[in-house]
Amino acid sequence: xxxxxxxxxxxxxxxxxxxxxxxxxxxxxxxxxxxxxxxxxxxxxxxxxxxxxxxxxxxxxxxxxxxxxxxxxxxxxxxxxxxxxxxxxxxxxxxxxxxxxxxxxxxxxxxxxxxxxxxxxxxxxxxxxxxxxxxxxxxxxxxxxxxxxxxxxxxxxxxxxxxxxxxxxxxxxxxxxxxxxxxxxxxxxxxxxxxxxxxxxxxxxxxxxxxxxxxxxxxxxxxxxxxxxxxxxxxxxxxxxxxxxxxxxxxxxxxxxxxxxxxxxxxxxxxxxxxxxxxxxxxxxxxxxxxxxxxxxxxxxxxxxxxxxxxxxxxxxxxxxxxxxxxxxxxxxxx
DNA sequence: AGCCTACCTGGGTC
DNA sequence: AGACCCAGGTAGG
Numbered sequence: 129x130x131x132x133x134x135x136x137x138x139x140x141x142x143x144x145x146x147x148x149x150x151x152x153x154x155x156x157x158x159x160x161x162x163x164x165x166x167x168x169x170x171x172x173x174x175x176x177x178x179x180x181x182x183x184x185x186x187x188x189x190x191x192x193x194x195x196x197x198x199x200x201x202x203x204x205x206x207x208x209x210x211x212x213x214x215x216x217x218x219x220x221x222x223x224x225x226x227x228x229x230x231x232x233x234x235x236x237x238x239x240x241x242x243x244x245x246x247x248x249x250x251x252x253x254x255x256x257x258x259x260x261x262x263x264x265x266x267x268x269x270x271x272x273x274x275x276x277x278x279x280x281x282x283x284x285x286x287x288x289x290x291x292x293x294x295x296x297x298x299x300x301x302x303x304x305x306x307x308x309x310x311x312x313x314x315x316x317x318x319x320x321x322x323x324x325x326x327x328x329x330x331x332x333x334x335x336x337x338x339x340x341x342x343x344x345x346x347x348x349x350x351x352x353x354x355x356x357x358x359x360x361x362x363x364x365x366x367x368x369x370x371x372x373x374x375x376x377x378x379x380x381x382x383x384x385x386x387x388x389x390x391x392x393x394x395x396x397x398x399x400x401x402x403x404x405x406x407x408x409x410x411x412x413x414x415x416x417x418x419x420x421x422x423x424x425x426x427x428x429x430x431x432x433x434x435x436x437x438x439x440x441x442x443x444x445x446x447x448x449x450x451x452x453x454x455x456x457x458x459x460x461x462x463x
Numbered sequence: 464a465g466c467c468t469a470c471c472t473g474g475g476t477c
Numbered sequence: 478a479g480a481c482c483c484a485g486g487t488a489g490g
Contacts, residue, residue, distance in 0.1 A: 390486090
């Protein structure tokens with residue numbers, strides 16, 4: 129199979145931070161080959177980044193390029209059509225039309241802390257994910273570890289998605305459609321699979337979304353103002369302020385949405401809002417204050433900027449803990 | 464409105 | 478070895 133490629137330098141895209149930074153849970157890295165394998169848009173992708181190009185392969189797909197009007201379809205024409213179609217999907221997923229280096233410069237100018245943090249964390253992109261996958265993945269994320277979230281997302285795909293292809297002895301599945309998750313037996317099955325109390329949230333939210341128009345409901349959310357879309361999402365069972373903001377930011381194109389979780393709270397309290405230090409948990413009031421602070425600082429793409437900071441705070445990306453340990457919560461020992 | 468606490472589960476810590 | 482704590486939170490009181 130041939131690699132296709134797109135011009136894209138390292139400052140414009142870093143695959144590690146973007147694909148393994150807690151936005152999507154479906155990418156795996158092959159260290160020996162320096163390749164990423166993952167699924168989005170019912171398509172299995174393989175990605176690799178060299179100095180100035182993003183290389184990609186289509187391993188398998190349930191999607192078909194639209195029929196063209198070209199009369200003489202040579203195999204070369206067909207090949208070209210196919211790859212134009214998939215390349216457009218890839219560009220959209222990574223938002224490659226947006227000039228990231230320019231944004232980094234702007235955020236650096238507005239904030240010295242960002243300027244220092246971003247050096248090691250160049251090329252962190254906000255993916256344009258599919259709302260359905262994004263929503264159900266982040267229902268799974270609550271009060272949970274990334275390793276367990278990933279395994280739960282894979283279970284959803286294996287049990288309720290469609291098989292796309294088999295490659296190197298591994299079967300790949302699409303993320304399920306909403307109606308597949310809305311069945312009355314879904315909660316019991318997910319409980320059995322170890323989803324815990326999230327099982328009910330998934331089934332109830334899916335049923336509610338179907339009632340409100342299915343996947344088209346997400347289109348209406350995209351066209352709303354951020355705050356309105358957020359309010360609508362929070363009407364679903366299992367979606368609170370944080371997950372609603374994740375969905376707004378990651379799949380509804382509301383880039384000012386800024387999810388405040390324990391990490392972001394720690395960053396904010398340590399570096400920006402000292403009066404919030406030492407609180408036991410994030411109240412609604414604090415949540416709003418932290419979000420508004422960053423929106424005021426970075427402007428209308430604050431959520432993207434915050435994701436870069438979030439990445440810099442994630443333990444797995446830290447090569448040296450000495451410069452960041454103060455941003456970590458102190459271990460409490462209770463006897 | 465704003466502050467508690469229970470909640471499934473699995474991995475890490477002491 | 479066993480009882481904690483904690484994890485990209487949320488619903489219900």
